[in-house]
Amino acid sequence: METILFLTHTEADGSLSKAARETLGAAIALQPALPGASLTVGLVSADDAQAAADSIAGSGATRFLAATGPDFASARYATDAAAAEALTQAAQATLVLAPATSRWARCMPGVAQRLHGRADTHVTAITVEDGAPAVTRWYYRQRIEGVSQRAQRPWFVLLEPGSGEPWQGAPAHAALEQAPIAIDNRLCRTVFCGWRAPRTDQQTIRPEADLLLVAGAGWTKKQADGQTHPADAERLILGFLHAAQASLGGSKSLVDLSGEGQAVLPFMTHLNQIGQTGSTPRHPKGLATCCHGEEPHVVGWRFINERRAINLDPNCGWARGKADVLYVADAFAVMEELNRILAGGRPA
Numbered sequence: 432m433e434t435i436l437f438l439t440h441t442e443a444d445g446s447l448s449k450a451a452r453e454t455l456g457a458a459i460a461l462q463p464a465l466p467g468a469s470l471t472v473g474l475v476s477a478d479d480a481q482a483a484a485d486s487i488a489g490s491g492a493t494r495f496l497a498a499t500g501p502d503f504a505s506a507r508y509a510t511d512a513a514a515a516e517a518l519t520q521a522a523q524a525t526l527v528l529a530p531a532t533s534r535w536a537r538c539m540p541g542v543a544q545r546l547h548g549r550a551d552t553h554v555t556a557i558t559v560e561d562g563a564p565a566v567t568r569w570y571y572r573q574r575i576e577g578v579s580q581r582a583q584r585p586w587f588v589l590l591e592p593g594s595g596e597p598w599q600g601a602p603a604h605a606a607l608e609q610a611p612i613a614i615d616n617r618l619c620r621t622v623f624c625g626w627r628a629p630r631t632d633q634q635t636i637r638p639e640a641d642l643l644l645v646a647g648a649g650w651t652k653k654q655a656d657g658q659t660h661p662a663d664a665e666r667l668i669l670g671f672l673h674a675a676q677a678s679l680g681g682s683k684s685l686v687d688l689s690g691e692g693q694a695v696l697p698f699m700t701h702l703n704q705i706g707q708t709g710s711t712p713r714h715p716k717g718l719a720t721c722c723h724g725e726e727p728h729v730v731g732w733r734f735i736n737e738r739r740a741i742n743l744d745p746n747c748g749w750a751r752g753k754a755d756v757l758y759v760a761d762a763f764a765v766m767e768e769l770n771r772i773l774a775g776g777r778p779a
C-alpha cells in the first residue's frame with residue numbers, strides 16, 4: 432500500500448505555484464488508482480503555511496504536515512533537504528510527488544540518497560500499471576518516451592511543470608501538523624544575499640506565455656538588397672514579443688552569434704536556445720522565424736502543440752513535416768504586418 436506525499440514549497444507570498452498545483456492534481460488522480468493508498472500534503476514555508484494548507488484543504492488529503500520558519504524563505508540545499516527528509520519521514524511516505532522546481536530539483540536526489548530511496552527527475556506523467564505506479568519521461572533529448580516502475584521506496588518523483596492541469600478547489604480549514612525538524616547553524620552556512628535579474632523590459636523568457644516566438648540566424652543574414660538589417664530585426668522581434676506577450680526562443684546559430692559579441696540581437700542569450708543542446712519549453716503554440724528547422728533544433732519543440740514557421744526556403748527542414756504550417760515568405764515582411772495588426776491595424 433502506497434503512502435503518497437505531495438511535497439511542495441510555498442512561494443514568497445505564501446501561496447502555491449501553478450507547478451505545485453499541477454503536481455497536486457497528479458497526486459489526487461493517482462491515489463484512487465492505487466488500492467489502499469493515502470494522500471498526505473507536506474509544505475515547506477517561511478510563514479506558518481496555514482493559508483497554503485487551507486487553499487488545498489479540499490484535495491482529499493488525510494494529513495497536512497509542514498516544516499516552517501524563516502530558514503525556508505529562500506532556496507538552500509541544506510535546509511531544503513532537511514525539510515524534505517523530515518516531511519517524508521513524518522508522513523512515512525513511500526511515494527513522494529514534488530514539482531520539478533529548481534529548488535526541489537537541486538536537493539531531491541540527495542534526499543532520496545539519505546533515505547535509501549530512489550529519485551526520478553523530468554517526469555511528465557505518473558500512471559498505474561499492473562497495480563503499481565509507473566512514471567513517464569523522455570530520453571535522448573525528448574526523442575524517446577519511456578515508462579518505468581521501481582520497487583525501491585521511498586520513491587521521489589519530480590514532475591515537470593506544464594505536464595498536467597493545476598488542481599483547483601474551494602479553500603477550507605486544514606488541520607496542520609508541524610513536522611519535527613532541527614535546523615542548526617551548520618545547515619545555514621549558505622546565505623541568500625539578493626536577486627540579480629534582468630531589467631523587466633528585457634525579459635524575453637515567459638514560461639507561461641501562450642506563444643513561443645523562435646528567431647533563427649536568418650535574421651542576421653544578408654537580405655534581398657544585399658544588406659543585413661539587425662536594427663529592423665530587433666524592432667520587429669521585440670515589438671512582437673511586447674504586443675503578443677510571447678516568449679522568445681532562439682536557434683543555436685543565432686544565440687552563438689550573440690554570445691560571440693557580435694552586435695546582432697543583444698537581448699538573445701544562450702538561455703533562449705531551443706533544442707538538443709538547448710531547452711524544451713512548453714507552450715500551446717510556436718512560431719519559428721528565419722530558422723531552418725534542423726533536427727537538433729526541432730527536438731526542442733517536442734512539447735509545442737501547434738508549430739508554424741516562416742522561411743524563404745520552401746525546402747527548409749520545417750517543410751519536411753516538422754511544422755503544421757509553413758509560410759514560404761519573407762519573415763521581415765510578415766512580422767511587420769503582424770505587428771501592424773496587433774497594434775490595431777486591419778489586415779492588408
Ligand SMILES: Cc1cc2nc3c(=O)[nH]c(=O)nc-3n(C[C@H](O)[C@H](O)[C@H](O)COP(=O)(O)OP(=O)(O)OC[C@H]3O[C@@H](n4cnc5c(N)ncnc54)[C@H](O)[C@@H]3O)c2cc1C
Nearest residue numbers: 647648649682683706707708709721722723727728743762
Ligand atoms: C550535436 C548538435 C546539437 C545541436 N543543438 C542545437 C540546439 O539545441 N538548438 C539549435 O537551434 N540548433 C542546434 N544545433 C544546430 C542545428 O543543427 C542548426 O545548425 C541550427 O539550428 C541552424 O540554425 P538556424 O536555422 O537559425 O540557421 P541557418 O541554418 O543558417 O538557417 C537560417 C534560415 O533563415 C532563412 N531566412 C533567411 N532570411 C529569411 C527571411 N527574410 N525570411 C524568412 N527566412 C529567412 C533561411 O532560408 C534559412 O533557412 C545542433 C547541432 C549539433 C551538431
